[in-house]
Amino acid sequence: MVGAGEANVAVAGLPTSDYVLTGIVRPDGEVVQYSAILTDSLTSTVVWNQTFAVPTAEALQPGVLDRVSKSLSLVLGSPRGPLHAAARQMLASAQPIEGRFSPYLCRVLFDLYRETGGTGEAARANACYAALSEDDRASPPVLAAMASLLAEQAGPVGEAAPEDRFTRAAEDVRRAIGMDAISSFVWEQQARLHETLGERAAARAEFSSAVQLNGANVDALAAYARLLALGGNLADAEAMARDAAEASPSPPPWYLGVPALLALRDGDFDRAIACAELYAQADHELGPILAIMAAQRAGDSAVVNRYLPQVLDVTAFRAKGVLPRLRERVGDDQLLDSIRTALIQAGVPPMALVRGF
Numbered sequence: 001m002v003g004a005g006e007a008n009v010a011v012a013g014l015p016t017s018d019y020v021l022t023g024i025v026r027p028d029g030e031v032v033q034y035s036a037i038l039t040d041s042l043t044s045t046v047v048w049n050q051t052f053a054v055p056t057a058e059a060l061q062p063g064v065l066d067r068v069s070k071s072l073s074l075v076l077g078s079p080r081g082p083l084h085a086a087a088r089q090m091l092a093s094a095q096p097i098e099g100r101f102s103p104y105l106c107r108v109l110f111d112l113y114r115e116t117g118g119t120g121e122a123a124r125a126n127a128c129y130a131a132l133s134e135d136d137r138a139s140p141p142v143l144a145a146m147a148s149l150l151a152e153q154a155g156p157v158g159e160a161a162p163e164d165r166f167t168r169a170a171e172d173v174r175r176a177i178g179m180d181a182i183s184s185f186v187w188e189q190q191a192r193l194h195e196t197l198g199e200r201a202a203a204r205a206e207f208s209s210a211v212q213l214n215g216a217n218v219d220a221l222a223a224y225a226r227l228l229a230l231g232g233n234l235a236d237a238e239a240m241a242r243d244a245a246e247a248s249p250s251p252p253p254w255y256l257g258v259p260a261l262l263a264l265r266d267g268d269f270d271r272a273i274a275c276a277e278l279y280a281q282a283d284h285e286l287g288p289i290l291a292i293m294a295a296q297r298a299g300d301s302a303v304v305n306r307y308l309p310q311v312l313d314v315t316a317f318r319a320k321g322v323l324p325r326l327r328e329r330v331g332d333d334q335l336l337d338s339i340r341t342a343l344i345q346a347g348v349p350p351m352a353l354v355r356g357f
Contacts, residue, residue: 018042019083021076032059034068038082048082050075070215074247077216079111081249088112091124101131103142110145114219115252117282122149140180144189147172151193169193184214188223195227198328203227211240218248222255229258232332238262254282260290261335269298280307285314285325293342308346312357321355322348 018041026033031053038048052068075081080088087108091097097105106128113121129137129146136142151169153162160168173193176186191206207224210217225241228234241258245251256279263272272294280287288307295303311317316325322343323336330336340353351357 019047027056028053031055036072038076047085048075070243071247073216074218074243075249077214078218078248079108079115084108084111097128098131101128103132103136103139106132107141107145110149111219113149115254117152117254122152125149140176140183140186143172143176143179144183144186147176148189148192151196166193166197182213184210184217184220187213188217188220191220191227192223195223200227200231200331204231218244218251218255222251222258225258226254229261230330230332230335232334234258234261234265234332252282253278253280257283257286257290260294264290264294264297267297269294273298273300273303277303280310284310285316286329289339289343292346293338296342296345304346308348311343311348312352317352317357319356321357322353324354 020039020041022037022039024033024035024037026035032055033051033053035051036049037046039046050072052071054064054068058064076083087105091105091108091112106125109121109125109128113125115121125145126149129142129149132142137146147169150160150165150172153165170193173186173190176183177190180186187206187210191203191210194200194206195203204224204227207220207227210220211224214220221240222244225237225244228237229241237258241255241262245255245259256275260272260275260279263269263275273291276287276290276294280291288310291307292304292311295301295307311322314322314325319325323340326336326339330339343353344350349357
């Protein structure tokens with residue numbers, strides 16, 4: 001989205017804005033200040049600026065510009081970054097958007113859905129995509145986004161049988177890749193579909209393609225990190241998870257699952273609780289369990305008591321048992337053993353761990 005110092009983002013019904021990114025590098029005592037400034041060229045208004053202070057010795061080393069550029073791209077490439085602030089503010093207001101639909105505005109609505117997973121956001125995104133022209137709906141990013149919405153049972157299209165939805169979604173995302181094989185967003189949606197289907201090896205390869213094509217695709221970074229961490233590769237997930245959760249603006253709750261696991265690994269149980277409680281807002285299965293695990297190690301019985309009923313109320317756990325359901329998502333036997341021990345200590349009946357209750 002940002003290239004050669006300029007970005008062009010159009011919103012239906014809003015003026016087209018040309019953003020120009022400029023920078024200043026200056027020594028300041030024992031550090032070098034790298035300042036970036038994003039300006040709306042139509043109004044000459046500065047819409048965002050950020051300064052990175054780098055120790056002088058580090059600034060003289062090869063690769064410093066790559067590190068600074070990466071920090072900038074994680075902000076500017078984020079759906080919650082300054083390039084999309086105007087569209088997000090409009091969508092958060094009471095302004096009607098009928099008749100103003102565009103592929104860009106639909107993508108912003110899709111990103112809002114991705115942040116929350118909410119049915120309301122999904123319905124708005126679906127309605128937006130349905131209102132586009134036939135040509136727009138046949139474009140690769142639109143096809144891929146609609147495939148994800150379909151596969152994830154978002155909106156009225158979710159009334160179809162799961163097998164039919166997955167088949168149609170797979171066909172659409174394959175078409176999107178065939179038309180644009182270098183789109184990070186399209187590969188990310190393909191990876192998410194295979195992850196949903198339990199095809200973890202395929203999902204790993206596709207997430208890898210997504211982050212290689214665009215290292216500023218923070219949703220792909222966070223999703224890939226989560227897949228790796230739940231597969232037992234927490235060390236490989238660490239850098240991506242920290243980039244997504246710490247270097248991008250306003251990370252949504254679903255980014256915090258891997259940071260919770262990292263904090264548990266490092267013995268930082270207060271942070272583990274904080275991250276897990278946020279993650280529980282997005283992941284009603286694993287989030288409360290991570291909160292219980294962290295709280296047990298911190299000796300915080302109040303947190304354990306708060307989240308235990310939530311675990312026992314999960315529909316999938318009641319239907320299949322806790323561990324059989326988690327095995328569909330978690331490939332790390334050591335993590336599953338830790339979960340088993342934590343839940344038994346919390347008072348979950350052992351039989352509820354292995355069969356429906």
